[in-house]
Amino acid sequence: EAAVTQSPRNKVAVTGGKVTLSCNQTNNHNNMYWYRQDTGHGLRLIHYSYGAGSTEKGDIPDGYKASRPSQENFSLILELATPSQTSVYFCASGDAGGSAETLYFGSGTRLTVL
Amino acid sequence: GEQVEQLPSILRVQEGSSASINCSYEDSASNYFPWYKQEPGENPKLIIDIRSNMERKQIQELIVLLDKKAKRFSLHITDTQPGDSAMYFCAASASSGSWQLIFGSGTQLTVMP
Numbered sequence: 298e299a300a301v302t303q304s305p306r307n308k309v310a311v312t313g314g315k316v317t318l319s320c321n322q323t324n325n326h327n328n329m330y331w332y333r334q335d336t337g338h339g340l341r342l343i344h345y346s347y348g349a350g351s352t353e354k355g356d357i358p359d360g361y362k363a364s365r366p367s368q369e370n371f372s373l374i375l376e377l378a379t380p381s382q383t384s385v386y387f388c389a390s391g392d393a394g395g396s397a398e399t400l401y402f403g404s405g406t407r408l409t410v411l
Numbered sequence: 412g413e414q415v416e417q418l419p420s421i422l423r424v425q426e427g428s429s430a431s432i433n434c435s436y437e438d439s440a441s442n443y444f445p446w447y448k449q450e451p452g453e454n455p456k457l458i459i460d461i462r463s464n465m466e467r468k469q470i471q472e473l474i475v476l477l478d479k480k481a482k483r484f485s486l487h488i489t490d491t492q493p494g495d496s497a498m499y500f501c502a503a504s505a506s507s508g509s510w511q512l513i514f515g516s517g518t519q520l521t522v523m524p
Contacts, residue, residue: 330511339417339500339516340455355511387454397443397462397504400512402454 300324303388303403310410316375318406320388328391328398329371331355331363333384334405340387346371378410413438413505417515425523430488432499432518437482440506444477444484447514449498459486491522 301322310316327348332340342355344363352363362374375382385407389400417434424430445460461468461475468475474487488495498519502512
């Protein structure tokens with residue numbers, strides 16, 4: 298099975314601080330994604346990437362940056378964290394291009410911004 | 412942008428009965444509809460999917476129906492068991508960009524013994 302590892306599992310940050318969430322996948326998938334999960338909203342796409350060096354905006358990119366330095370690693374960066382960014386964040390990798398892609402999710406990062 | 416509506420948000424059923432979750436989508440070009448199951452404290456995992464060239468698909472106790480005209484699809488779990496208790500997400504592929512999945516807001520299913 299696909300292996301997607303996120304770190305940290307839990308993070309408490311202060312308002313205005315910088316937060317970096319990391320994701321590593323060992324499956325050589327081209328596509329990687331960052332979602333946040335909030336009650337009543339399901340999974341919402343923040344940023345995604347087609348491969349090393351590529352980042353694209355998802356549906357809710359404001360306040361977030363992304364970095365894909367290699368095929369394996371995809372980071373989500375909150376330059377100035379706000380309490381509204383308190384959420385559970387999931388990274389995922391995708392096994393195929395096109396419209397029938399299976400996503401493999403990491404275990405999630407619970408972020409609390411005080 | 413594309414929206415996927417999922418209902419109900421909370422569903423409680425008796426063990427052994429059936430559970431149904433309904434989703435609707437806006438983009439008539441969507442052609443792939445997966446369902447993900449998220450158990451408590453776990454990550455979402457794909458459990459079944461259907462493509463637009465099909466109307467029905469079954470894997471064991473899971474049945475997915477797709478009505479392209481009405482732009483609706485649904486998941487039916489027959490003979491529910493306590494292990495089916497979880498959050499379920501439907502999704503539809505978006506035709507804009509690179510076919511990213513648009514997820515519904517989720518259904519929390521509880522199967523009562």
